[in-house]
Amino acid sequence: QEKDIQDYCLLLHSCYPNARRRFNYLVHWYPKALDSSISPNGSSLIHTAILHSLNSFRMVLKAGMRYYPGNMGFLFKKDINGTTACFSAFLLFGFQNSLECIKECIPPSSEHPILHYVAKHVPRFLEDFIPHYPHDVHIRDDRGRSLFHTRLAESYNYSDSSTKGSTFVHEATDEDIEEKDPVTGLYPFLLVSSSVNAD
DSSP states (O other): OHHHHHHTTTTGGGOSGGGHHHHHHHHHHOGGGGGSBOSTTOOBHHHHHHHHOHHHHHHHHHHHHHHOGGGGGGTTOBOTTSOBHHHHHHHHHOHHHHHHHHHHHSOTTSSOOHHHHHHHHOGGGHHHHGGGSSGGGGOOOTTOOOHHHHHHHTGGGSTTHHHHHHHHHHTOOHHHHHSOOTTTOOOHHHHHHHHHHHO
16 A cells, blocks of 8 residues: 555565666656655655765666656655755765766756756756756756756855856846846846855
8 A cells, every 4th residue: 555655665675676667666656655764763765865875876866757857756855954965865876976877867868957947956066067067957847947046046055156256147147137036027147146145
């Protein structure tokens, strides 16, 4: 039953390569279990899978993208300490190994706005992601925002927000500068200012 999958953490106990068919069967039966807390401290499945192995992380992320692409497969889900699954994977497996796994589950040019999520949740790695997702630079998120506007709106996440925001504007095209942010209705210069003040 669905309750058993949740209560007995069956996805966690089957997210191993030699139990792949069982894992996929259980996920298909109750995909909501992918977004559940599986321990008393509130750890999510994807965070716990990372502690198991890179293969477990891959299985959970791939299933997450199949059933929850709008949540980017929970790659950017935060744990109780505010750390994203993405960053946890970088810490445990290294950036390159984690990135190859992510690219397998979220292929470049797959029309998922992954760079927007990176800019918002792990901005220090955005420039590292872009060469691997060059087409995705031009994808807009579900609110119609370009990556340029997302970077400006999230510039308070950078170590030197005012400098970073100014850098983005200086590197922008005329079209970028002339386009209002569809979320706030602000031009880029005002968007930088509002982002910095929000910090």
